[in-house]
Amino acid sequence: MPERDFIARLLAPLATSAAARGLIDDAAVWAPPLGRNLVLTHDVLAAGVHYIGDEPPSDVAWKLLAVNLSDLAAMAATPAGVLLGLGLSAAEDDSWREAFVAGLGRALESFGVSLWGGDTVTGLDRAVLGCTAVGWAEPGKAMGRKGAVPGDELWVSGTIGDAGLGLAIARGEAPFDKALLNRFRRPTPRLALGAALGGVASAGMDVSDGLLIDAARLAAASGVALAIDLDAVPLSRPAANLDELLARVTAGDDYELLFSLPAGTDARGLCTTPVTRIGRVLPGAGLTLRFAGQPVPLPARLGWEHG
Amino acid sequence: MPERDFIARLLAPLATSAAARGLIDDAAVWAPPLGRNLVLTHDVLAAGVHYIGDEPPSDVAWKLLAVNLSDLAAMAATPAGVLLGLGLSAAEDDSWREAFVAGLGRALESFGVSLWGGDTVTGLDRAVLGCTAVGWAEPGKAMGRKGAVPGDELWVSGTIGDAGLGLAIARGEAPFDKALLNRFRRPTPRLALGAALGGVASAGMDVSDGLLIDAARLAAASGVALAIDLDAVPLSRPAANLDELLARVTAGDDYELLFSLPAGTDARGLCTTPVTRIGRVLPGAGLTLRFAGQPVPLPARLGWEHG
Numbered sequence: 001m002p003e004r005d006f007i008a009r010l011l012a013p014l015a016t017s018a019a020a021r022g023l024i025d026d027a028a029v030w031a032p033p034l035g036r037n038l039v040l041t042h043d044v045l046a047a048g049v050h051y052i053g054d055e056p057p058s059d060v061a062w063k064l065l066a067v068n069l070s071d072l073a074a075m076a077a078t079p080a081g082v083l084l085g086l087g088l089s090a091a092e093d094d095s096w097r098e099a100f101v102a103g104l105g106r107a108l109e110s111f112g113v114s115l116w117g118g119d120t121v122t123g124l125d126r127a128v129l130g131c132t133a134v135g136w137a138e139p140g141k142a143m144g145r146k147g148a149v150p151g152d153e154l155w156v157s158g159t160i161g162d163a164g165l166g167l168a169i170a171r172g173e174a175p176f177d178k179a180l181l182n183r184f185r186r187p188t189p190r191l192a193l194g195a196a197l198g199g200v201a202s203a204g205m206d207v208s209d210g211l212l213i214d215a216a217r218l219a220a221a222s223g224v225a226l227a228i229d230l231d232a233v234p235l236s237r238p239a240a241n242l243d244e245l246l247a248r249v250t251a252g253d254d255y256e257l258l259f260s261l262p263a264g265t266d267a268r269g270l271c272t273t274p275v276t277r278i279g280r281v282l283p284g285a286g287l288t289l290r291f292a293g294q295p296v297p298l299p300a301r302l303g304w305e306h307g
Numbered sequence: 308m309p310e311r312d313f314i315a316r317l318l319a320p321l322a323t324s325a326a327a328r329g330l331i332d333d334a335a336v337w338a339p340p341l342g343r344n345l346v347l348t349h350d351v352l353a354a355g356v357h358y359i360g361d362e363p364p365s366d367v368a369w370k371l372l373a374v375n376l377s378d379l380a381a382m383a384a385t386p387a388g389v390l391l392g393l394g395l396s397a398a399e400d401d402s403w404r405e406a407f408v409a410g411l412g413r414a415l416e417s418f419g420v421s422l423w424g425g426d427t428v429t430g431l432d433r434a435v436l437g438c439t440a441v442g443w444a445e446p447g448k449a450m451g452r453k454g455a456v457p458g459d460e461l462w463v464s465g466t467i468g469d470a471g472l473g474l475a476i477a478r479g480e481a482p483f484d485k486a487l488l489n490r491f492r493r494p495t496p497r498l499a500l501g502a503a504l505g506g507v508a509s510a511g512m513d514v515s516d517g518l519l520i521d522a523a524r525l526a527a528a529s530g531v532a533l534a535i536d537l538d539a540v541p542l543s544r545p546a547a548n549l550d551e552l553l554a555r556v557t558a559g560d561d562y563e564l565l566f567s568l569p570a571g572t573d574a575r576g577l578c579t580t581p582v583t584r585i586g587r588v589l590p591g592a593g594l595t596l597r598f599a600g601q602p603v604p605l606p607a608r609l610g611w612e613h614g
Contacts (some may be wrong), residue, residue: 001614002612003612003613004612004613021451023454023529024453025381025451025452025453025512025528026348026377026378026380026381026382026452026512026513027346027347027348027379027381027384027440028346028347028348029344029345029346029348029382029444029449029451030344030345031345032339032344032345033343034341034342035341037336037337037339037344037417038311038336038337038338038339039334039335039337040334040335040337040388040390040423040439040441041333041334041335041390041424042391042392042424042425042426042437042439043392043426044392044394044426044428044437046394046428046430046431046446048430049428049430049431054316070333071315071333072334072336074333074334075332075333075336077334078361081347083348084347084393085350085351085437087351087353087435087437089352100568107392107395116347117347117348117349118349118353119349119350119437120613121351121353121354121356121359121613122354122356122613123356124353124356124433124435125432126431126432128394128431128435129350130426130437132347132349132351132390132439132481134347137336139338142336144331144332144336144576145331145332145333146332146342164384188572204612205331205332205333209339219553221331221332223483225343228408257394264471271390288390304425305309305310305311306311306428306429307308
């Protein structure tokens with residue numbers, strides 16, 4: 001269908017907030033909540049790079065929103081609206097677009113966020129999907145990677161490594177398991193936990209490239225060392241051995257939150273999202289790992305390094 | 308260079324505002340001006356679709372910012388910050404990236420806008436560049452396509468059709484003319500005029516796909532007819548005949564502002580940007596054209612229709 005029909009017939013009915021102005025203007029106009037700081041992020045999902053390309057289009061729409069909202073959760077922000085940059089190829093035919101938009105509508109509703117606008121481009125060789133997510137936080141309460149201090153304890157939400165297992169299933173390298181595949185294709189941004197951590201956590205981020213590499217980034221930003229107890233890392237499926245465990249903590253796409261709290265603060269009381277204490281913040285730099293009471297050397301690859 | 312070096316070594320030095328947090332966090336945090344509405348837009352430039360691909364990288368950076376800031380100008384907004392989604396291919400090698408970022412820095416400074424963040428992706432087949440621009444307007448003063456009423460007069464800024472002539476030069480179809488080529492590659496968002504039109508113009512938009520097609524869109528959004536006097540359309544180079552004139556008013560990429568004002572309001576007093584009255588707002592629907600005192604039938608193609 002022509003681009004104007006894609007916008008007018010499929011996307012405009014989702015853009016129900018006043019800010020979107022029915023998608024007829026050149027930009028959205030939004031009255032932000034008074035006295036709040038705005039939190040803004042932009043992430044791109046490219047077919048063939050970030051997703052395989054044979055996923056159900058509704059799952060692609062879900063993931064595009066989820067990875068961006070996860071960045072807002074990582075900053076302790078409450079989401080308000082999104083703008084989409086949809087670069088499409090011939091592979092995204094009319095039925096793909098209809099299924100994508102149907103999934104987009106369900107994702108917007110699930111996450112409680114408005115579609116404000118964006119841009120649509122056709123004629124690409126492969127799809128490249130951008131999303132800008134905008135949210136807000138109380139002044140001084142936005143979380144960041146900087147701020148962990150020695151003596152703090154390190155926590156993580158949910159379970160780690162499931163999306164990596166799901167990726168193997170999506171690639172046909174492991175037997176089908178719907179729950180694990182969904183962890184890869186339909187991640188859950190930890191919005192309630194993120195909002196609860198604002199002003200409470202000393203530092204935080206989302207785990208998108210692997211627990212270890214993201215922990216190393218938090219340590220570097222805060223200027224501290226992190227000691228991680230691998231036995232404590234929450235898993236949904238037991239790991240048969242240390243190698244399997246190391247594969248889990250270096251797999252990407254978890255979109256769980258990794259955060260530091262003053263010692264003695266029990267994160268389990270903050271909201272209903274499951275959280276687990278996995279380590280401590282120490283003076284120094286870098287990561288140290290322990291497993292079954294013994295030090296474990298850092299694996300050569302800590303997670304996904306882009307480019 | 309690896310993606311993290313591209314961000315840390317080239318992009319981070321441009322991200323000097325506090326909102327950008329040195330590009331180390333998952334999102335930007337910005338304290339918006341109190342009591343203002345926010346205006347947000349996202350536009351994508353794809354190599355091979357919106358630009359040829361052999362342009363100087365600094366011109367690509369300029370145009371990426373300019374087309375987005377033009378959307379803010381079209382809403383009478385003052386720009387504050389941008390987020391970029393840079394999807395790059397092997398063609399955008401290290402020297403391309405360095406030149407792009409150098410041009411980006413100059414464009415940010417020229418337009419008085421901050422780099423807040425974004426995302427970088429490599430490994431695409433062709434470059435796809437997204438930009439989200441965020442600005443603000445006084446409540447109730449954001450301009451839109453809706454609001455022109457019969458009796459208003461229609462105005463346009465600058466000159467029309469130059470970018471179309473510049474595109475022909477870029478394609479090697481016309482002799483070199485630096486000024487015209489620059490009108491295609493380095494458009495000027497009409498920010499000062501846009502801000503001056505807030506609360507003054509009854510409707511407005513930017514001319515990105517051609518004067519006639521964009522005027523038809525303004526007419527449709529406002530539920531009015533527009534009568535355009537083709538003799539009055541401002542040109543930087545005279546048109547030899549009506550066919551050449553029609554080519555100018557259906558060429559894209561001008562990024563001038565098209566707006567309606569109550570009859571008798573002289574737009575030339577609003578700011579120093581040159582503006583010209585080109586027509587009138589009438590009851591009804593669609594466009595009517597006149598040239599040398601005679602009605603002119605609408606050309607079959609009014610401008611760029613996407614997809």
